[in-house]
Amino acid sequence: MEYLMPPRGTLTTSMAAMSAGVQPATIRDWVRRGILARCGGSPKRPVYRIEDVEAARYAAKPNRAGQRSTNAA
Template identity: 75%
Template sequence: MEFIVPPRGTFTTDLAAFSCGVKPATIRDWVRRGLLTRCGGTPRRPLYRAEDVEAARYAAKPSRPGQRAA
């Protein structure tokens, strides 16, 4: 199900990425790492709470050996 406008207080992957200034792949990576959780939608079109997206944006990201400095 594709939302033209997601429900109030939620973001699609693309909107979450746009609000954080990152690529959609970064949002999916945050989900994989456990920094962000889905609040609904479908497996192909997840939704995220706006508060959770902002918290993930400013959360301390784990560093890995050999990772590029931002």
């Protein structure tokens, strides 16, 4: 079950995704790639600090070979 209200100053995966304007899968990908770190919760229901989500949102993301560019015409 998802938190009804996560601890003060934190966001669930769904809330972090809404805050950053991305899909929840992107939040999980940022964690896997080391761009964002969990600050608590459980393995199935992690929470993230609001400041960390905002920093990850604006962080430079490394490109992978063959990845589509968002600047394509």
